[in-house]
Structures are given as C-alpha cells and as structure tokens.
Amino acid sequence: MKTVYFTDSSGVEQNALLSLLAFEEKESIGQIAVFPDIHYCSERSIPVGVAFQTTDVFLPLVTGKDMGCGVAYLRIPRQQVLRPFDKARHYRAFEREVHGMTDEGLGGGNHFLALEASDDYWYIIVHTGSRNLGIYMYQHNCELLQQYNPGHDWLPLELATPEYRREYDRVLTYAASRRREFVYKAYDFLLRNRYVLPGEPVFADSCHNLLEFKADSVIHRKGSTQLLGEGEVVIPLSMSRGSLIVKPNRWDASLEQALWSCAHGAGRQHSRTDTLKHWHSLKKAEKDAYRQRFPELLNRQGDFDSSILQEFDFAYKDSTALLATQPYLIRCDETQPIVTVKFTGI
Numbered sequence: 311m312k313t314v315y316f317t318d319s320s321g322v323e324q325n326a327l328l329s330l331l332a333f334e335e336k337e338s339i340g341q342i343a344v345f346p347d348i349h350y351c352s353e354r355s356i357p358v359g360v361a362f363q364t365t366d367v368f369l370p371l372v373t374g375k376d377m378g379c380g381v382a383y384l385r386i387p388r389q390q391v392l393r394p395f396d397k398a399r400h401y402r403a404f405e406r407e408v409h410g411m412t413d414e415g416l417g418g419g420n421h422f423l424a425l426e427a428s429d430d431y432w433y434i435i436v437h438t439g440s441r442n443l444g445i446y447m448y449q450h451n452c453e454l455l456q457q458y459n460p461g462h463d464w465l466p467l468e469l470a471t472p473e474y475r476r477e478y479d480r481v482l483t484y485a486a487s488r489r490r491e492f493v494y495k496a497y498d499f500l501l502r503n504r505y506v507l508p509g510e511p512v513f514a515d516s517c518h519n520l521l522e523f524k525a526d527s528v529i530h531r532k533g534s535t536q537l538l539g540e541g542e543v544v545i546p547l548s549m550s551r552g553s554l555i556v557k558p559n560r561w562d563a564s565l566e567q568a569l570w571s572c573a574h575g576a577g578r579q580h581s582r583t584d585t586l587k588h589w590h591s592l593k594k595a596e597k598d599a600y601r602q603r604f605p606e607l608l609n610r611q612g613d614f615d616s617s618i619l620q621e622f623d624f625a626y627k628d629s630t631a632l633l634a635t636q637p638y639l640i641r642c643d644e645t646q647p648i649v650t651v652k653f654t655g656i
C-alpha cells in the first residue's frame with residue numbers, strides 16, 4: 311500500500327484528501343505517511359501533515375519557504391524552580407525580551423515561544439524556522455526548476471549535488487541555531503529574574519519542514535516531525551492546552567511505515583468558524599475560567615480576540631487521540647502552558 315494513514319482517514323477534510331489522492335497517482339512518488347494534523351495547503355499539490363519518499367527525483371518547493379522550521383525545548387527540573395511565573399509583573403517584560411532575542415523574530419502564525427510546565431519539569435518551548443535564509447533557498451529552488459524543469463515541481467536527484475546539499479544543510483542548521491538561541495535567552499531571563507536556579511537544562515530539537523537526503527532515497531517532510539534515534543520531540547497541542555513530548559519506539563514495525571516521522575501539531579477537530587461557535591456555547595463560568603488562566607491575552611474589553619479563540623484547546627485534537635493513531639510513539643511527558651509569546655514577525 312502506497313499511503314499509510316496514521317489518522318482516521320474518514321476524518322480528513324475533503325480538499326486535503328482530494329489533493330492527496332491526486333498526488334498519490336504520480337509515479338515518481340513512493341511511500342506516503344499521513345498524520346493526524348493533515349490539512350489542505352492552497353499553495354502546494356500536497357497537504358500539510360504528510361511525509362513521503364522518492365528515489366529518483368526530489369520536490370524542492372514542497373515544504374514551502376520555511377524549510378528547517380521545527381520545535382525545540384529546554385527542560386528545567388522542578389527542583390530548580392524557585393517560584394511561580396508572575397504574569398502581572400513579568401509578562402510584558404518577557405514578551406518584549408522575546409521580541410528582541412534574535413534579528414529575525416519568531417515569525418507570524420503559529421510560531422511561538424512558551425514557558426510550559428509538567429509535574430516534574432518546566433519547559434521553554436520554541437516553534438520557529440529559517441526566516442530569510444529559507445526564503446533565499448526557496449528562490450534558489452525556483453530558479454533551478456525554471457532552468458532545468460520548467461512547469462514541473464520536481465528535479466532529477468542528480469541536481470542535489472554535494473554543493474546543493476551543503477547549502478540546504480546550512481538553512482536547516484541556521485533554523486536550529488535560532489531555536490537554540492531563543493530558548494537559552496529565555497532561560498537567561500528566568501535566571502536573572504530569580505525564577506530558576508542555575509543548572510544544566512536539557513536541550514532537544516526537532517524539525518518538521520525538510521527534505522532528508524538519504525543514501526538511496528529522499529524523505530520529504532511537509533509539516534511532519536522527523537524522529538531521530540530515541541530522541542524526544544515536542545508535539546505542540548495548542549496555546550491553551552500545552553504540548554506533548556514523545557519519542558519513537560524503535561521496535562515498533564509501524565515506525566518504518568511512518569517514515570520515522572510523526573504529527574507536528576494536534577490537528578484541528580473544529581474549523582475556525584465552529585471553534586467560535588463552540589466558545590459562544592460555553593457557560594459564563596467556563597469562559598471565566600479561561601479569562602483567569604490567560605489574563606495576558608485579554609483585549610481592552612476584557613475578552614479574547616477571535617484570532618486567539620480560534621487557537622484554543624477545544625479547536626484541536628487532544629494527546630489521547632494523537633497517541634491512539636501513532637502507536638510507534640512513546641509518551642514521555644505532557645505540559646500545560648504558563649505563558650506564551652506569539653506574533654513577533656518582522
């Protein structure tokens with residue numbers, strides 16, 4: 311079977327399914343793995359939330375401009391945490407600091423930097439990518455297609471020369487180094503403001519938009535997280551739910567079918583419109599509970615803007631649903647958000 315679904319295929323949105331079925335027909339496309347956060351992508355012929363393999367060609371534009379995008383964490387044991395994060399005193403300062411941490415910022419959309427907590431740890435989690443260097447590489451890929459295969463989305467594998475791969479790696483390395491910079495600077499904020507004691511926090515990184523050039527094939531990951539060895543990866547769930555930390559079970563046979571990849575997010579269970587309807591159907595006490603948990607996200611009228619509501623937990627699938635359809639994942643931890651910074655594009 312060419313396509314393996316790690317999600318209930320009957321729940322995949324119609325336009326995503328149609329583009330996937332058309333993509334499957336292409337002879338040059340090998341094995342495909344579909345994850346629970348699959349959704350339609352208007353700019354490309356294949357939805358987001360998918361990994362696929364090729365042997366003779368590569369599709370350089372498939373991951374979009376933000377190649378190298380991924381999620382990193384810095385994990386701090388609870389024993390080193392001195393006190394709860396004081397949002398009233400430090401939210402704005404933290405937000406300002408995150409804005410200035412790097413030259414190119416987090417980027418817009420769902421990119422974020424968050425302090426999240428589990429029973430045993432605080433986590434600094436960042437979701438960001440390669441910014442301008444990714445755009446440069448995208449333009450370079452457009453030029454290659456224009457020159458060698460105009461009107462098509464693929465290039466023969468011979469064009470992925472050692473020099474090309476080095477340049478591609480440079481973009482991935484840059485994105486990873488930006489994530490490292492963000493989390494260590496956020497850690498420094500926590501140290502300076504006496505939230506944590508100095509220690510040796512554990513760093514882990516993962517990437518969900520990339521082409522992996524292997525000896526005999528190319529794995530394309532378009533919004534699906536690369537699993538490496540027994541390394542932990544973050545699956546961000548939502549701004550009000552937090553994140554799931556998982557690692558691959560290397561003995562599970564389905565890991566190969568999943569092309570050593572997994573979901574890079576929770577996947578929506580409600581459309582944006584239905585999410586807003588759901589919010590309006592909640593009781594006042596339920597809405598107030600959200601207002602008390604996230605006062606920093608309220609607007610001047612004391613309400614959440616619709617762009618924020620559309621990102622709340624009820625919009626997305628939960629961790630149980632994600633683990634049920636990706637049996638090769640081992641649950642390591644699960645977090646709840648303390649404070650999240652978003653929308654710092656430049």
Ligand SMILES: Nc1nc2c(ncn2[C@@H]2O[C@H](COP(=O)(O)O)[C@@H](O)[C@H]2O)c(=O)[nH]1
Pocket residue numbers: 347419420421422424533546547548549550551552553574575576577621626650652
């Ligand atoms: N922990 C958080 N998770 C979040 C937040 N905003 C979005 N999300 C989840 O991340 C994925 C990935 O986003 P994408 O734009 O690359 O698809 C998204 O699907 C949600 O599940 C957040 O603020 N905190």
